[in-house]
Amino acid sequence: EDQVTQSPEALRLQEGESSSLNCSYTVSGLRGLFWYRQDPGKGPEFLFTLYSAGEEKEKERLKATLTKKESFLHITAPKPEDSATYLCAVQAGAAGNKLTFGGGTRVLVKP
């Protein structure tokens, strides 16, 4: 059974204080690892897809990396508008493109 574990559950940062979120996974045959951002009361918003170990992707202050067992989402010099819940999901196998999600990391960036 595919499993995704995110840590920490919650993270409080001062504006400008860089940090990393972890997503550990067990899956047979990873097809893709996805990061989403979710604001309160809204649907998840797609950020990145990573397909193979060693791959990295960046968007503004966010950088996602992937190894064979985990992914990291690095937030560099965060701003209050980066406050959100960040979700990680994995896709394995071919049947229906099903995603298995982790529980998320709630990030609060204080000015």
Place this chain on the structure above:
Amino acid sequence: DAGITQSPRHKVTETGTPVTLRCHQTENHRYMYWYRQDPGHGLRLIHYSYGVKDTDKGEVSDGYSVSRSKTEDFLLTLESATSSQTSVYFCAIRGTEETQYFGPGTRLLVL
């Protein structure tokens, strides 16, 4: 914005009543998904569709049925609502590179 709307956005109902949630997309995507999101469980797949009249179960399908008679609409029905089905329901479509894009969600309260 992947052109996904969900209706209703909020609903309060009573135990034992049937409830239907609607997901509508405007971009002719083949794959559509229904998830529920609950504290402590993250996002979990209920059912998905890979074409008109083609559907399959996800990990938490008991008590739910779906229908897709047109490409643009994917309906989720709670046949006899229970309090355990109080949740936030999200619809998603599969876009390019197998990425799923989510709708705004429906908050359902079953009393």
